Amino acid sequence: MNITRRDLIKASAATTALGAFGGVSAAAEDPLPSWNEGASKKAILDFVHATTDKSSPKFVPREERIAEFDQDGTLWVEQPVYSEVIYCFDHVGALVKEKPELKDREPFKTVLSGDRKAIAQLPLRELFEIVFATQSGMTVEQFKTEVNKWMTTARDPRWKRKYTELVYQPMLEVLRYLRANGYKTYIATGGSAGFVRAYAEATYGIPPEQVNGTTQAFQYGYDKDQRPVLTREPKAVLDNMEAGKIENFWLCYGRRPYAAFGNSSGDDQQMLEYVKAGTGERLSVVVMHDDATREYAYGPAQGLPDTKVGPLSQAMYDMAKSQNWIVISMKNDWRRIFAFET
Amino acid sequence: MNITRRDLIKASAATTALGAFGGVSAAAEDPLPSWNEGASKKAILDFVHATTDKSSPKFVPREERIAEFDQDGTLWVEQPVYSEVIYCFDHVGALVKEKPELKDREPFKTVLSGDRKAIAQLPLRELFEIVFATQSGMTVEQFKTEVNKWMTTARDPRWKRKYTELVYQPMLEVLRYLRANGYKTYIATGGSAGFVRAYAEATYGIPPEQVNGTTQAFQYGYDKDQRPVLTREPKAVLDNMEAGKIENFWLCYGRRPYAAFGNSSGDDQQMLEYVKAGTGERLSVVVMHDDATREYAYGPAQGLPDTKVGPLSQAMYDMAKSQNWIVISMKNDWRRIFAFET
Numbered sequence: 283m284n285i286t287r288r289d290l291i292k293a294s295a296a297t298t299a300l301g302a303f304g305g306v307s308a309a310a311e312d313p314l315p316s317w318n319e320g321a322s323k324k325a326i327l328d329f330v331h332a333t334t335d336k337s338s339p340k341f342v343p344r345e346e347r348i349a350e351f352d353q354d355g356t357l358w359v360e361q362p363v364y365s366e367v368i369y370c371f372d373h374v375g376a377l378v379k380e381k382p383e384l385k386d387r388e389p390f391k392t393v394l395s396g397d398r399k400a401i402a403q404l405p406l407r408e409l410f411e412i413v414f415a416t417q418s419g420m421t422v423e424q425f426k427t428e429v430n431k432w433m434t435t436a437r438d439p440r441w442k443r444k445y446t447e448l449v450y451q452p453m454l455e456v457l458r459y460l461r462a463n464g465y466k467t468y469i470a471t472g473g474s475a476g477f478v479r480a481y482a483e484a485t486y487g488i489p490p491e492q493v494n495g496t497t498q499a500f501q502y503g504y505d506k507d508q509r510p511v512l513t514r515e516p517k518a519v520l521d522n523m524e525a526g527k528i529e530n531f532w533l534c535y536g537r538r539p540y541a542a543f544g545n546s547s548g549d550d551q552q553m554l555e556y557v558k559a560g561t562g563e564r565l566s567v568v569v570m571h572d573d574a575t576r577e578y579a580y581g582p583a584q585g586l587p588d589t590k591v592g593p594l595s596q597a598m599y600d601m602a603k604s605q606n607w608i609v610i611s612m613k614n615d616w617r618r619i620f621a622f623e624t
Numbered sequence: 625m626n627i628t629r630r631d632l633i634k635a636s637a638a639t640t641a642l643g644a645f646g647g648v649s650a651a652a653e654d655p656l657p658s659w660n661e662g663a664s665k666k667a668i669l670d671f672v673h674a675t676t677d678k679s680s681p682k683f684v685p686r687e688e689r690i691a692e693f694d695q696d697g698t699l700w701v702e703q704p705v706y707s708e709v710i711y712c713f714d715h716v717g718a719l720v721k722e723k724p725e726l727k728d729r730e731p732f733k734t735v736l737s738g739d740r741k742a743i744a745q746l747p748l749r750e751l752f753e754i755v756f757a758t759q760s761g762m763t764v765e766q767f768k769t770e771v772n773k774w775m776t777t778a779r780d781p782r783w784k785r786k787y788t789e790l791v792y793q794p795m796l797e798v799l800r801y802l803r804a805n806g807y808k809t810y811i812a813t814g815g816s817a818g819f820v821r822a823y824a825e826a827t828y829g830i831p832p833e834q835v836n837g838t839t840q841a842f843q844y845g846y847d848k849d850q851r852p853v854l855t856r857e858p859k860a861v862l863d864n865m866e867a868g869k870i871e872n873f874w875l876c877y878g879r880r881p882y883a884a885f886g887n888s889s890g891d892d893q894q895m896l897e898y899v900k901a902g903t904g905e906r907l908s909v910v911v912m913h914d915d916a917t918r919e920y921a922y923g924p925a926q927g928l929p930d931t932k933v934g935p936l937s938q939a940m941y942d943m944a945k946s947q948n949w950i951v952i953s954m955k956n957d958w959r960r961i962f963a964f965e966t
Contacts, residue, residue: 345825345831422874422878466833475875475878476874476878479878483687489687490877490878490879491808491833491876491877491878491879493878494876497875499871500870500871500874500875502867502870502871502894502898509901510870510894510897510898510901512870512871512874512898519875520875525844528842528844528852528854529841529842529844529854532764532818532842532854533817533839533842533861533862533876534833534836534875534876534877535832535833535876536764536817536818536821536832536833536835537832537833552844552852555852556844556852556854559851559852
């Protein structure tokens with residue numbers, strides 16, 4: 283696995299810029315009311331018109347309309363830590379109760395210590411050991427139940443809200459707008475497919491069959507009543523990061539998407555490049571996190587320190603400009619970020 | 625990979641039984657006109673009613689309605705050789721032209737000799753070498769184009785027809801009937817996903833994203849014009865046989881199907897067992913090849929020699945009976961097998 287989410291845990295360098303709420307008010311029929319008027323919004327509207335208007339030379343048949351979305355940092359907040367990693371940390375206690383021999387073993391010992399600084403310095407290999415250990419040994423259905431249970435109780439420390447409330451309202455509008463125009467919306471996440479599928483339908487309106495992610499192995503077997511079950515195993519099978527996202531488009535559904543939305547140099551660069559390079563009209567969009575007041579500001583493209591969690595590198599920013607991707611400024615393009623904002 | 629398609633090539637032991645065309649004529653509104661009246665047809669109709677009638681205690685929400693179909697021997701003819709294997713054999717010549725050093729190397733030498741008996745005795749490992757070699761080194765799009773080109777020219781030697789004409793008319797009716805009742809129809813094939821996706825939409829009305837199969841690796845890279853492309857590599861990534869089919873349900877879409885249709889002990893037993901063991905109303909159907917006149921008759925369940933290509937073992941037949949799967953007799957249940965029959 284060629285992994286660039288090298289250090290999953292590191293607090294973001296939050297700067298103190300003022301959030302801008304400017305922009306004209308949305309028209310009654312506006313499908314993207316949380317977006318300010320501007321080039322980004324116009325590009326999305328233009329793309330949909332060009333590919334769905336039958337008289338357009340760029341018309342795309344309905345069955346080929348696929349739009350891919352990265353999740354962390356593109357559909358919801360990823361700072362300071364991916365919520366899936368917090369889920370895993372929250373399950374280390376239960377795991378150690380079951381297997382007390384792990385208590386004094388790294389990396390479990392460090393996670394149990396609660397020492398945030400030490401946790402932040404855990405190398406990726408050890409973090410993956412925690413992910414595998416806490417997401418294995420149960421059936422696929424039990425895991426889904428456990429994720430959904432956690433999602434109803436866990437709270438983000440900054441907003442004191444459920445993680446599923448930290449989705450970006452402007453992106454929910456884009457998802458709905460695309461679907462209303464015959465696009466199938468997919469998630470391509472570097473996180474675990476099973477984790478995201480647990481809540482994707484309720485949160486994004488995206489059914490499990492349209493979520494692809496990094497995947498652990500499964501083991502076919504029988505439960506105590508001799509019923510066949512599938513159990514999650516502590517071993518990676520599919521890497522859904524970088525070019526892995528594209529390989530898995532072809533593995534799971536066999537098409538090149540017409541639109542892609544991402545944010546991270548580590549995970550999304552190849553997907554955005556590949557989608558944009560297709561024939562006809564294609565849309566590649568990168569979300570730039572530049573709103574330290576309303577959300578977070580991070581990434582070298584803005585001269586900010588490299589956060590490791592989903593940064594936008596200068597190289598990717600330059601690629602976006604030279605290949606005509608759309609760069610969304612959360613600060614300037616989004617009138618509202620969360621549904622709970624007044 | 626735990627493979628039981630051990631010897632892909634072996635002529636079927638064709639017996640000479642008379643085809644039975646009995647059964648009442650289809651009613652005007654009959655969704656399955658190529659089926660004779662009987663327990664098999666009734667079981668399919670009953671399953672659809674039970675799971676789609678809102679007043680039924682077994683009602684299944686539309687988004688959960690998934691029906692899985694094996695391809696070879698379930699949707700189309702698999703005897704005496706899988707058509708995908710013939711495709712690969714047909715491409716050995718072109719491959720050797722490109723790489724003359726293969727000409728004198730096994731298994732290429734044997735395939736080029738045209739000696740059917742020697743070809744039939746090639747071990748599986750060598751056959752897989754041919755599959756990988758002839759399906760690699762081109763982009764995913766080029767492969768699709770090549771498969772479709774072949775499909776328009778290649779002919780089955782017995783019926784002198786295109787392979788895509790050798791689909792079972794009664795199964796096409798089941799596919800349409802299920803879709804008309806809100807089911808998404810999927811293919812779970814032991815063959816290559818990329819091969820089947822090339823023609824599945826035109827042949828079965830099943831889009832590429834609903835075809836899962838055994839999958840070779842892909843390599844992300846750039847063509848001579850520096851455009852990003854995905855190239856097929858001679859290496860297996862996913863095994864979609866036996867329990868592999870179930871693992872890939874969870875890998876690709878994350879649900880347990882409500883209905884499954886298969887025929888082969890080697891490939892389909894776990895899928896049929898797993899689907900039938902789900903909660904609520906589930907349908908598992910096994911196609912028994914017992915019509916030597918109109919198609920082929922093979923498999924130990926009928927006291928016939930083990931053909932290696934998709935046989936129905938006695939153990940799987942017994943499992944079908946004890947677990948209430950439906951066993952379709954092609955001879956008795958199908959009034960018509962192919963659309964081209966008069």
